[in-house]
Amino acid sequence: MSSAAHTLPTVSTLQSAPTVSTELLQVMAPDGSVVDAAFIATIPEADLIRLYEAMLAQRVYDDRMIKMQRQGRLGFYLACTGEEACSYGPAYALEARDWFYPAYREPGIALWRGMPFQAWVDNMVGNCDDPAKGRQMPVHWTARAQNIVSISSPVGTQIPQCTGSAYAAKLMGHDAVSICFFGEGTSSEGDFHVGLNFAGVWKSPAIFFCRNNGYAISTPFEKTTAAAHIVLRAHGYGIRGVLVDGNDVLAVIKAVRDAADWARAGNGPTLIEAKTYRIAAHSTSDDPSSYRSREEEALWAELCPLKRLRAYLETKGLWDETKEQACVDTSSARIIAALTIAESKPHPALDTVFDDVFAERPAHLDAQLNAMTAHVASGESDYRAG
Amino acid sequence: MSSAAHTLPTVSTLQSAPTVSTELLQVMAPDGSVVDAAFIATIPEADLIRLYEAMLAQRVYDDRMIKMQRQGRLGFYLACTGEEACSYGPAYALEARDWFYPAYREPGIALWRGMPFQAWVDNMVGNCDDPAKGRQMPVHWTARAQNIVSISSPVGTQIPQCTGSAYAAKLMGHDAVSICFFGEGTSSEGDFHVGLNFAGVWKSPAIFFCRNNGYAISTPFEKTTAAAHIVLRAHGYGIRGVLVDGNDVLAVIKAVRDAADWARAGNGPTLIEAKTYRIAAHSTSDDPSSYRSREEEALWAELCPLKRLRAYLETKGLWDETKEQACVDTSSARIIAALTIAESKPHPALDTVFDDVFAERPAHLDAQLNAMTAHVASGESDYRAG
Amino acid sequence: MATMNIIQAVNNALHLAMAADDNVVVLGEDVGKFGGVFRATVGLQAAFGEDRVIDTPLAESGIIGAAIGMALYGVTAVAEIQFSDFIFPAYDQIVNELAKFRYRSGGEYPCPVVIRTPVGGGIRGGHYHSQSPESLFVHHAGLVVVAPSNPYDAKGLLLSALESPDPVMVLEPKRVYRGPDHGKNWGSHPKGQVPEGHYTVPIGKAAIARELTGDGTAVTILTYGAMVHTCEKAAALAQQEGIDVELVDLRSLMPYDLEAIVASAKKTGRVVVANEAPRMCGYAAEITSLVMEHCFDWLEAPVTRVTGYDTPFPYTLEFAYLPDAGRVLTALRTVATYG
């Protein structure tokens, strides 16, 4: 590797590090025209339609939820608008036995993998049927049956956890990969480094999926790092790296499939960087107008992942405006109905505050539960049951 | 950079990232023969002799201190044997105004830059003249007058601190660089990532000097990372990276000088990886015989940085066995005398326990000081003044 | 004098400090162009430039680590941690480095970083936007920790922090950022009247937020931060039941004002200590122990704690979880009628 390496006995003998590619992987061009026909041919047309319908529905859910939040019907919401391909693509690409560590911007993983829709909406409201028992903010759901790990607010913590799950699966002889999602902002946290480096050494069958949507709240990519791409970091961990067009759902599927194949074959992890754009605000607490330009937003609106797939489907005669409208209408009705049901459900019971802290409730929490119950019953509590 | 980059407006426009080189920088070959005559010519011969004397003296100090520790005269010691070039080289290469963040294995930075020898030895004993006031273990000295930051035990924390100091110097218009030292094991900590990434974005005039000595206590390099070299990580931060033969003190000087020039010119940080070997045990608490081979140790003993420089000097007629023996004898006498003096000094006063927690001692610490003083005076304390 | 809420008071203090000293730097996530997610740093970047008001990469350990390096070198760094729930990646830098720098260097390296971070619940933030971590910092020697409850103190303590030779953590009570009570803004509150120029509030001194009226059984409440307002409400209700409250706003958690604590406890012999954080090893445990140690013979009743429960912070049931005026009132009754 280096001209004087013979003088240095412990210089690693590793001959060929896995490839780190900065070629942008695309299957469809932004106008929907085909770049990689061979790959498209591997995806049944019915699946392409299902994927488009799901992403379009997601767009509708996100739009409606933001409106509902403005009306005060939700405490908080956070949309994936513009980034739908980055959750529906990986969800499609992997198997039921695989494990997912989503951040907060991957609803598609829940919905595609079969988390019940009503449960997902119940989480937005935090009612008694919320799988997270109303303990976390909206958008922090959990779906054990789908092998999707409970969402956390602190960013980056999921990355070494994913390394650990992947290792555990390998140790137990399971053919399961673990995939973790995070934003490019999050890649600045120490846990990114630690998680990827451990995975490299352990050859954990893991996929690290970095959604580079250009911003961490208001912070633009160039203030996140001086590197041209996050994927360049794969060099530093001796792992495989792939750059993919995150608005091309088929390219995302290909990138994740390849990474899964690589992992299942025992070669270890892949870092995938998906270039995309956060079309919506960071969350309902944010207003991007002060930190980015309308021009930039317009440019990216054109590159939207839905537009691209729709263009392809229309060329193939698989989609049209009538279908579009029908899907929008159904999705809209569906989310409004589910939200109405969710709102009609009561709060979680008081004792849920003290459950699941430990497997069994210890004595000091019995005492605190009694105190809380008595206080709420006294009528002197600020809390009003809902 | 990528074929489809035109479709992605926020893909960074950064055209040319700084070079990351995995060519091993050498000025002298292991047998002392010249690789880069032009560079050697820039270093006065008197300085070469001074450097050799200092490194040889260090070897003697380390050997003696380890023996003293075995005799129970020191609580702990940690040698830099085999890695002398990695502290004397950078200390020589930089300016008085520059800032140093050593780890625990860079005594040369203190001694070359003029920390009083007795103060350095007083720190090993933790007596009343220890600049750290007997508060930390041996080898955790501090030297404000030399712009050397107090040594910490937790590894890696110094890295983002160095980024901050470097930034501060730039902000204040000072032409000072900051340099931070750490082992290859430490490069696995999150703070490594965070510190280098911040420095890249800020173009901090910083030098990150990774001593890759093959082991983190017992953990070999291949269990630290799957990457062939730590320096590859520079790619991921968009910063300059240099691989240097850490047993070639002149190459180390050259690498650090180049990095300082680069930083002073406003180009930002450099990650230097110096390949070397920890000839001694990790510390006096360690025994490497169980985790590495005698063959490996022997191989590296041959590559020792002292041998190399001595061979060069002898070829030039600048050094011989008589000088060698004289230097060993003087150094040995010097360290033994200083240690004897250090041992004769009393412990720091009791109230030093309560000083410097804050700039002024608050009331609750006055009360605790009084309690401690009374307790020690009562004769019922386990503490015996020394 | 101007009417300010806490955010405005903080912003005003930062403007003053940065204008007065070129070596003051503000750094954190989204503090620059955007002005911070709570808007506390609005306008600073426009006024003082990108070099002094820095949008950092998303890494709390880097924010604090770099701030430490700046402070060692001679720059006064004011670091914002967006929510105190996200301070833990920087915990090692704060407790092992920042807290110990002066000490471990024998006094050679003071490290006067200022850390501002919003704390506490009541904003529908669930368990990752609601925590109150003060006890986790005061336990480590070397950190000054202040917890203002109102705009006047927020500004005065922040300016003191900026002038302090020690590292200071300013825990900002986010629930009352914009008003002292749900809906009520700072306009009608005396502590919402804030001088526009420079002044300081001394670190280490408590304030009496409500004095005894002499009418009823005297009880002391010791508290700080947003809980001061909860306790004010409880005290007003208690007065109607013949309980006369001296409300001590501790303001400074480390160092703490033992004199004020002991004076009030000895005066009333009946003490309630309130904090929003979980009970187990919370700040109230320390204050309870101090009162016990210094005032045992004066106590007419056990010192009684009102605290968060020992669970993570919930979302939907937040207002059942949060210590409210009703719970303080119950404690006041217990303490007032004990024996």
Added chain:
Amino acid sequence: MATMNIIQAVNNALHLAMAADDNVVVLGEDVGKFGGVFRATVGLQAAFGEDRVIDTPLAESGIIGAAIGMALYGVTAVAEIQFSDFIFPAYDQIVNELAKFRYRSGGEYPCPVVIRTPVGGGIRGGHYHSQSPESLFVHHAGLVVVAPSNPYDAKGLLLSALESPDPVMVLEPKRVYRGPDHGKNWGSHPKGQVPEGHYTVPIGKAAIARELTGDGTAVTILTYGAMVHTCEKAAALAQQEGIDVELVDLRSLMPYDLEAIVASAKKTGRVVVANEAPRMCGYAAEITSLVMEHCFDWLEAPVTRVTGYDTPFPYTLEFAYLPDAGRVLTALRTVATYG
């Protein structure tokens, strides 16, 4: 029965657990080939292979983060943190993730990681090899925290931890790893007699380390970990002065054995609480408050704390800093003669 020191007892427990269950994994810095810097994991890698006894890269956050992921997936990960002083880079993973996983997932994701880490001073480690961080973990709901004082409990509690459905931190008292007192080994101590096979010590139960003799003024000492031995020494000295000590070894810090605490405090009415950590918001503050709350009418004297001082841990003056038998004795005298 065999004579074991704490290291051997821990090692023995790990051997048993790994032999019994293929899904137990040990990971940490230098735990494999080297067997750990304190030798607690010696022989495990030879017996169970590199896949199950893992020398990790040097990153505590990675050790705990990966252990969490393993536990979520179904592997029982036993993570060693080399010194508890170095646990703080993993603090976020422990308090925001590990502690909250079961809760935040509505019970869907239990996360039974076991963390072993040596704590405390007395080994000439200065301020980065001596800290006692227990209060920083019990403050966060969701973590079980145990602190054995002897080989028997160390093994029994570790085996309980391995069977627990909750995350458990085992704080190992490194000063007494090899013997209960400076120089004295475990051979002559009843708790150094350890069954070689499987047994457990229940989590949540205190033990009486020394019973009242009925001779002298009865005083309770509540303590745990290495301080148990310091307090035993003090109790023996106190007996000669007419002070009769009931010494309670709390063993389990979360959950804690309130029944045992209250029973002893009510019996004696005189209580000393001792811990090695700094005083401010330390574990002793909580226990002091609990005794006050539950036993106020029984108290003959203020509950008195013996703790580390509120400074970083020093090196040369370590034995002036560390709470020693003399300081416990002073507290016993104060409490015994109060009033």
